[in-house]
């Protein structure tokens with residue numbers, strides 16, 4: 001009986017030692033992972049006021065703000081961003097090479113399918129509304145009042161306008 005107790009405590013001690021060693025190693029591997037980004041390795045919690053907002057990427061119309069919550073939309077791998085769209089913000093018909101998942105956080109966002117911008121063909125999406133758009137599906141969107149939409153997708157983020165004249169990147173070149 002005594003032998004079993006001794007053996008058991010040795011096992012427990014060894015396990016505790018191994019756990020401690022692993023915990024010591026972890027911060028190193030975590031920082032290595034974040035430097036090459038793209039994969040989710042970090043635990044993060046953000047309150048709605050703790051996001052860092054910047055201008056939306058040049059492929060989206062001016063006036064939009066974007067916050068990166070997870071991943072890096074410029075790199076390969078999953079990412080989560082939020083887009084803050086001012087009143088009247090319009091994104092002309094376009095496609096993405098990967099599926100896009102949209103969740104409305106606040107305000108009223110509208111989404112329509114097809115290659116022609118047509119408000120009558122759009123669907124109003126209030127807070128809590130969700131949409132998934134398969135890769136390559138033509139769609140357009142607009143905002144009435146200021147809205148915030150969360151986008152979950154796979155990077156690198158790309159947007160291809162049905163009509164190249166709608167691409168704000170082309171307008172900048174002229």
Ligand SMILES: [Cu+2]
Nearest residue numbers: 094096100139
């Ligand atoms: Cu889109």
